[in-house]
Amino acid sequence: MNFEHSDKVKDLMAQVDAFMQEHIFPAEHALEEFVNDPANLWVVPPIVEELKQKAKAQGLWNLFLPEEYGEFSPGLTNLEYAPLAELMGRVEFASEIFNCSAPDTGNMEVLARYGSPEQQARWLKPLMEGEIRSAYLMTEPDTACSDATNVETSIVRDGDEYVINGRKWWSSSVYDPRCELLLVMGKTDPDAGRYVQQSTIIVPRDTPGVTVVRPLKVLNALHSPAGHGEVLLENVRVPVGNMILGEGRGFEIAQGRLGPGRVHHCMRLIGAAQRCLDLMCKRVDSRVAFGKKLSAQGSIRQEVAKSRCEIEQARLLTLSTADKLDKFGNKEAKDLIAMIKIVAPRMCQEVADRAMQAHGSKGLCQDTPLANLYSYARFVRLADGPDEVHMAQLGKNTILAAVESDAR
Ligand SMILES: Cc1cc2nc3c(=O)[nH]c(=O)nc-3n(C[C@H](O)[C@H](O)[C@H](O)COP(=O)(O)OP(=O)(O)OC[C@H]3O[C@@H](n4cnc5c(N)ncnc54)[C@H](O)[C@@H]3O)c2cc1C
CATH class of the missing domain: 1.20.140.10 (Butyryl-CoA Dehydrogenase, subunit A, domain 3)
Known part of the structure; x- marks a missing residue:
């Protein structure tokens, strides 16, 4: 195995490192003070959006996504992305500046790989532009979710809609004021085989019946502005077109x-x-x-x-x-x-x-x-x-x- 980086990757590494030296390390302490000030709870530090625009203008954007998406992603392999993510990992908030932060990255991959053209136009595009954020709702407080087949949230078809009921927690980014999209995993058929009971469905964050109950702290930190929330889903109705890939594919x-x-x-x-x-x-x-x-x-x-x-x-x-x-x-x-x-x-x-x-x-x-x-x-x-x-x-x-x- 030869892990010598190509010239293209070396060039990108130099660019990411220079960006971090010039913009991110100098902002680190002030940003930390900002997000931990109770007066700024769930407020996005203005510098984050400023720096995102700078990174985007330099093409240091969506580097994680293996497929090319025109101007939105250079289509690097995982091996090419690894040293770039390593450089970003030195500062907690850095990957967001390059539109490479979880849970958006995983959600973008889901939409890129499995989303319909309509779902991609409505949700993938603004995520790739860095205009909105998203959350992934799998884990639940009342079941052991290290075994994902345990999820109990129900997704029931009713005419042209699905009706969703359940309680989720550890929904990262759900407090972020830019979070507009929830990908919810639940069961469409509890009687089917163990791995085909579940489905993943798109729920716009502002759908009636979605209540973010409380924030959860990680080792006593709220991780504002993204946060990690407990979310109640009560008779949440979305169109059938919001199902990703089809029932049983969750x-x-x-x-x-x-x-x-x-x-x-x-x-x-x-x-x-x-x-x-x-x-x-x-x-x-x-x-x-x-x-x-x-x-x-x-x-x-x-x-x-x-x-x-x-x-x-x-x-x-x-x-x-x-x-x-x-x-x-x-x-x-x-x-x-x-x-x-x-x-x-x-x-x-x-x-x-x-x-x-x-x-x-x-x-x-x-x-x-x-x-x-x-x-x-x-x-x-x-x-x-x-x-x-x-x-x-x-x-x-x-x-x-x-x-x-x-x-x-
Ligand atoms: C900061 C943070 C962010 C998160 N973000 C998200 C998110 O965005 N979306 C989301 O859906 N979830 C999220 N999670 C939840 C996370 O994925 C779950 O907590 C994790 O999958 C474990 O599920 P559980 O908490 O239900 O633990 P349980 O399933 O109750 O397991 C408890 C413990 O049992 C032990 N255990 C389990 N299985 C075995 C085994 N086979 N052998 C031996 N021991 C075992 C392990 O020590 C495990 O930690 C996040 C969690 C944290 C802490």
């Missing part, structure tokens, strides 16, 4: 959506971990305790060395996964996707934790990005499938493959 859509999405999180987490390590190195080289620099302590050097090894291991596994996804698709790459989804969030969490420790108490407060990056790694250990679910699947596949092979 599980298939969820699998298709989550494959690349999981890897995108991992790409960003490599960048997040690298930033934590870089900050740690700078800090330990500038602090003196007990008569010598912290960077001269053997235990600190070990923490730095371990972190560097783990980041590079995860980086190579991410590239390998992206490569397989490009060449053979989601299904063939499933074991690698599980591997990197197990490895990258935990790796980043540990590197961030070491960096926090080396910073002393400064590492836990708002004066560094470490707490945010730690929190990101921690929640990705649950979002898009908890560690244990990926381990259960990977373990099963590994045992089966060994049993079926003639290996001695």
Whole structure:
């Protein structure tokens, strides 16, 4: 395997990095202060829209989408996108500036891959333009949703409409004032086979019967302006044309959506971990305790060395996964996707934790990005499938493959 980046990718990496140096790193602290000011709850920081326009004008836009969409997307492969997402992952809000942030990316992929021409014109286009945002409503409070077949929300056909009832939670971005689209997963036929009971349907955010009940905090942070909401769906009526792909295809859509999405999180987490390590190195080289620099302590050097090894291991596994996804698709790459989804969030969490420790108490407060990056790694250990679910699947596949092979 040769993971040497092409000239095209090197050029894009230089452009994304320059953009981040010029516009994003300098804005990071002020933006953090803005979103954590209670007076600005659910308000989009003006600089976000300003920077989005700049990135779009430079063509640094929708880089995640493998298909070409004219002026809206250059059509990079996952392997080409990986180092760009890594660069963005260094700052929590950066991927949104390039229109590459979850959950919109996954929702755009669903609409691009499975949407009808009418659905694409109405919803994909404004998402790709960065004019609106969207949420994906799969998880429910009353069922174990690490098993997506458990969803209980009902989607019942009534003439030319579907009627939706249920309660969702952890609907990311649902508080964002730009969020206009909900993709809702529910059951159209609870008596069908296990994987064909579910469907995914488009619900405009302002449809009567949609109530956002309360925001959920991640390690005590609201993640304004996007937020994560608990959402009640009561007799929500939408036209039959809002069904994506057809009844019974919801599980298939969820699998298709989550494959690349999981890897995108991992790409960003490599960048997040690298930033934590870089900050740690700078800090330990500038602090003196007990008569010598912290960077001269053997235990600190070990923490730095371990972190560097783990980041590079995860980086190579991410590239390998992206490569397989490009060449053979989601299904063939499933074991690698599980591997990197197990490895990258935990790796980043540990590197961030070491960096926090080396910073002393400064590492836990708002004066560094470490707490945010730690929190990101921690929640990705649950979002898009908890560690244990990926381990259960990977373990099963590994045992089966060994049993079926003639290996001695
Ligand atoms: C910040 C954040 C953002 C999110 N955004 C979204 C979103 O936009 N849309 C959305 O629909 N959901 C979202 N989620 C929800 C997330 O995808 C679910 O929380 C996750 O899939 C787990 O489902 P659950 O919470 O119901 O856990 P449960 O299914 O109740 O599982 C609980 C725990 O049981 C253990 N477990 C489960 N299965 C196994 C197994 N086979 N073997 C061993 N142990 C096991 C795991 O430790 C797991 O964490 C988000 C979550 C977070 C934290």
